[in-house]
Amino acid sequence: MKLSIIFCLLCVASAAVQDLNWHMQPAAGRFGDQGPDQLAVQEPADVLQEKQSFTEPLSWRYPAPPAEEAPLFPPDFKLKVPTAADSVSVVCGESSVRVEAKKDLLGIGKPVQTADVTLGGCPATAEDPEAQALVFESELHGCGSQLLMSEDSFIYAFTLLYTPSPLGDSQIVRTRDVTVNIECHYPRKHDVSSRQLVPTWTPFSATKASEESLYFSFRLMTDDWQFSRPSAQFLLGDVMKFEVSVKQFYHIPLRVMVDSCVATTVPNVDTVPRYTFLGNNGCLFDSQLTDSNSQFLPRSQDDRLQFEVEAFRFQQDHSGMIYITCHLRATAAPAAVDATSKACSFSNGWREASGSHEVCTCCDTDCGTGSQSHLTGTGAQWEQEMAVGPIIVKDRPLR
Secondary structure, eight states: OHHHHHHHHHHHHHHHHHHHHHTTHHHHHTTOOTTTTSSOOOOOHHHHHHHHHSSSSSOOOOOOOOOOOOOOOOOTOOOOOOBBBBEEEEOOOSEEEEEESSTTTTTSSSSGGGGGEEEEBBBBBBTTTTTTTTEEETTTTTTEEEEOOOSEEEEEEEEHHHHHHHOOTTEESSOEEEEEEEEEEEEEEOOOOOOOOOOBBOOOOOEEETTTTTEEEEEEEEEESSBBOOOOETTTTEEEEEEEEEEEETSSSEEEEEEEEESSSOOTTTTTSSEEEEEETTOOOOHHOOOOOOOOOOOTTTTTEEEEEOEEEEEEEESEEEEEEEEEEEEETSSSOBBOOOOOOESSSSEEETTGGGGGGGGHHHHHHHOOOOSSSTTOHHHHHHEEEEEEEEBBBBO
């Protein structure tokens, strides 16, 4: 009995030693690279697989430039069909002629200068303030008339001439020379007849660029500002609508500015003729120089700026083609609107697009050059020069 108990105890002790030896086996036998003095803990297979996935190399790339977006054009866009201005009337008397010409001679909403209109070299004899018209009266043999003869009529031919004066001290005009042929027909016995006149015009936009991963856009817009304008053609008296914007990506919020714009007949700002209609760090001079309605629109977004310019052409250039080169700039939006970062236009005084009108007081003098620092601090700024064109400007027809 004692021997049996002793034998059983020896068996139990032997089994315990074997079990302990199994748990203490070296890592080379069961757990990879663990040392012989470490206890290995078996982990579930899904945990091991998850850990293994983090051993793969990670990669990161700087964001690529955005793909070119297809321009959004209005589906039903159509060019305006020029309409002839009905602005001249004639009354032929027995021995004289009376011609009335509306001050809005070209039908574009702009009155002409009285001295610019003559009847065969003769100035207007009166003005009708109620009808907003110039009145010319002449004997049939006066004011450069010509007597023509047909089989059954005498014809007195006159010429109404409009020669626009330059706009202020600039080299541009917004109208063209107009010649209106007027005839008074007298059939051998009695009676009268008369005839009348005709003008036209056009532009375009598009270009883009980037600096420091900012993407500027300069577009010609439709009248409702909803789409890029698919045509580059305008008539004299129309308004060109431009929109400047900047895409920000991962940058701090930005405010976009237009510091200057120059119009030329070729895509080179150093050529002549040239017309600087915007300058002095954001002053739109055109309305002040030429009495136009050109203006910045009130700013609704810091990264977007809209402005309007009445279409024009150079006085002695008959192609009607112009290019516009503007210097665009983006600054940090929290920076204050000041004399060197503004958008001012003139209408009974200077007005600023975001409402800070006091910063426009330097537009008649010198607004300075401002900070030239780049990419650091609150004065950081990004700049780009962009060209728009060719812009074709045509005269509006008269009949």
